[in-house]
Each structure stands twice: as C-alpha cells, then as structure tokens.
Amino acid sequence: MDDRWIEVADRVWARRLEELDQTLGLVTGDACALVIDTGVSAEAGYEFATAIRELTDLPWQVAYTHDHFDHWFGTQAFGESAVWAVGDGTSYVARGDEQRRAWAATYRRDGKEERARQIGATRLVPPNCRVQGSVGLDLGGRTVVLRQVGLAHSDNDMVVEVPDAGVLFAGDLLEEGAAPSYTGAFPIEWAQHVEYLLSWRPTIVVPGHGEPGDYWWARGQARDLAETARLCGEVAQGFVTEDEAVAHGPFGPETTKAAIERWRELTPPPAEPAPPAATAPAGPPPPTVVYEIFDYSLDLRP
Structure with missing residues (x-):
C-alpha cells in the first residue's frame, strides 16, 4: 500500500501510511491547520509535512494522541509550533528514549538497519501545551476539541473531535x-x-x-x-x-x-488475613471476693 490521503469530511483528511498501517490526521480551518500525530521518525515526519504542504500552506499546530513512539517521533519536521498532549514533556522524553532504544534494536533484529538508523537519529520533540480535561482550538471559522480520555490504551490518551464535520480522531483507542x-x-x-x-x-x-x-x-x-x-x-x-x-x-x-x-x-493480590490476636493461656478462675456489711451508725449524743 502506498501512502495516501483520504478526505473523510470537508477539510478533514486521514493520511494512510504503509509503515505499521498507521493513520495520521489533518484538519484545516480558515487560519490554521491541526496535525494529528506525526509518524515513526524524523524522516517519516518530513514526508508527512511535505504531503501536507500539497494540501495547504496554513501555519500548523500539532496534537499527540498519546506517547507511543509511532505517534510523535516525526515532529522534528514541523519546526517551532504548539504541540498539544495530555502527558507532560518530561514523561514524553523519558519514555521516548526507552522506546527509541527498544525499537532501534527491534528493527536491527528484523534486518531493517535503515529504519533503526532513522529512529536512532530522531530528535524528540516533547509537547509544550498541556491538555487537562478538554481544550477548544479555534482554527479560524472551525473549532476542534482536544479531549483528555483518562486511563485506556495508555495513561495519557487524547482524542480530537471535529464537531462541525462529525469526525472523531480516536488514536489507538x-x-x-x-x-x-x-x-x-x-x-x-x-x-x-x-x-x-x-x-x-x-x-x-x-x-x-x-x-x-x-x-x-x-x-x-x-x-x-x-x-x-x-x-x-x-x-x-x-x-x-x-x-x-x-x-x-x-x-x-x-x-x-x-x-x-x-x-x-x-x-493487587488480596491481603493476607491478619493472624489471630494472642490470648493468655487459660488458668484457674479469679477468686470471688465477698464484702461484709458494717454498721457505721454512731451515737453522737453528749
């Protein structure tokens, strides 16, 4: 399958990629474009950015649906721009470094040395705009909604809603x-x-x-x-x-x-039942105390 565009609604496109059968997104308004995920490496990102420029010359912002490498390693190609995500930048970089090492090793084991080189050389671009709850982005005559999902496919999933076109970009949900x-x-x-x-x-x-x-x-x-x-x-x-x-x-x-x-x-496994409380060994019953009744009446007459 060759990489290709699918226009799913008015000025809303899905970019179908051969690599990992991935689907990226693009939404344009009158003043701005929103790029949804950016691909597996800087090289893949440059290819995506070039394809976008065939459709629009609008300035862009970027949205990450979550922090798995294939959804954000291509952002180097998009230069200085707002990058929206649920996860914070520090977490993205830490997890990105781990994924980069793991996937470079995987590509090498599969004999894909060029893929390993590309992912190893990619500069990671963490998000710089935090999404908590939901954020409406005005693209000029069109508002898209970036919505935090909560724990699901990952611990930082985000979807992109295009209400006026009836389109939901669901990421890997x-x-x-x-x-x-x-x-x-x-x-x-x-x-x-x-x-x-x-x-x-x-x-x-x-x-x-x-x-x-x-x-x-x-x-x-x-x-x-x-x-x-x-x-x-x-x-x-x-x-x-x-x-x-x-x-x-x-x-x-x-x-x-x-x-x-x-x-x-x-x-977590069920808690172990608490051991029974220690009891004193049984012994003879305590003695019974019998109190005598005394008459304390006193004759106080002179």
Whole structure:
C-alpha cells in the first residue's frame, strides 16, 4: 500500500501510511491547520509535512494522541509550533528514549538497519501545551476539541473531535484491521471511556491504525472492548477459567490473554488475613471476693 490521503469530511483528511498501517490526521480551518500525530521518525515526519504542504500552506499546530513512539517521533519536521498532549514533556522524553532504544534494536533484529538508523537519529520533540480535561482550538471559522480520555490504551490518551464535520480522531483507542494492544493498557477503563466518547455519535471515526470507519463500526469495537473487560473480571472472580476466556475473547486468544495478564498486573493480590490476636493461656478462675456489711451508725449524743 502506498501512502495516501483520504478526505473523510470537508477539510478533514486521514493520511494512510504503509509503515505499521498507521493513520495520521489533518484538519484545516480558515487560519490554521491541526496535525494529528506525526509518524515513526524524523524522516517519516518530513514526508508527512511535505504531503501536507500539497494540501495547504496554513501555519500548523500539532496534537499527540498519546506517547507511543509511532505517534510523535516525526515532529522534528514541523519546526517551532504548539504541540498539544495530555502527558507532560518530561514523561514524553523519558519514555521516548526507552522506546527509541527498544525499537532501534527491534528493527536491527528484523534486518531493517535503515529504519533503526532513522529512529536512532530522531530528535524528540516533547509537547509544550498541556491538555487537562478538554481544550477548544479555534482554527479560524472551525473549532476542534482536544479531549483528555483518562486511563485506556495508555495513561495519557487524547482524542480530537471535529464537531462541525462529525469526525472523531480516536488514536489507538480504536484500530481497524488488527486487534488492539493491551501492553501497558487499562482494560476496564478503556471500554468505559470509548463508550463515553462515542456518545455524541460521530459520523466518521479515524483509528490510529487502519481505515477510517463509521459510527457503527466503532460501536462494534466498543462492544468487543467491553466484552474483553467483562472476561477479565470474570476470570478474576472465578466465574470462568482463563482458558475459557482466551478461547472466547472477541479479539482472539493472544490479545485476550494479554488483556487478562495486564488486568492481573493492575490488580493487587488480596491481603493476607491478619493472624489471630494472642490470648493468655487459660488458668484457674479469679477468686470471688465477698464484702461484709458494717454498721457505721454512731451515737453522737453528749
């Protein structure tokens, strides 16, 4: 698959990439453009920025849907700009350095030396604008909403809503063509948050990976996320065995097992019952004390 644009609504585009089957985003108003995620490396970012300039010459701002490397390592290509995210910059850099080392090693093991070089040479650009709750960005005649999600696919997920076009950029909260990743995720909260995010019934939902879909496609995946969360809880309570859950999970055995393992990581073991309090050894009963009654009446007459 060659990299390509899909115009999902008026002045709203999804950029489909061959690398990791990823989907980036672009929204334009009359005065500004919002770039949604930037790709796996500086080189990928430059390719994305060049493609954007074929559509618009407006100044841009950048939004990160979360801090996994493939969503923000390309920002070096976008120069000095506002970069919006839920996570703070220090956390982004610390996690980014770990991911860069890990993925460079992965690419080398797979024989992709050039990919390893590119990701190793990428300068990380942390966010400089913090999103807490929700933020409305005026792009000129159009307002987009950056919305903090809470614990879900990661601990810093953010979605981008384009209300006037009925479009939701969901990041990796939703994926098309592949099962969601539960590594570092929060299985119970994830399902709950996606259900809430779909409550305004967006017409088009753009996933972090795969083709854009409609509301009913997203609703179907939300149902599968909820079923996975329910299975995690039933395994924890002993209602079903892990083997039964893995065999019947909606995303397949490997993903269901990963969700259950992650649920166990997040759930502390039950506290050990406190030992019974020490008691003194039994002995003879205490003696019974009998008090005599004395007559203290005194004759006080002279």
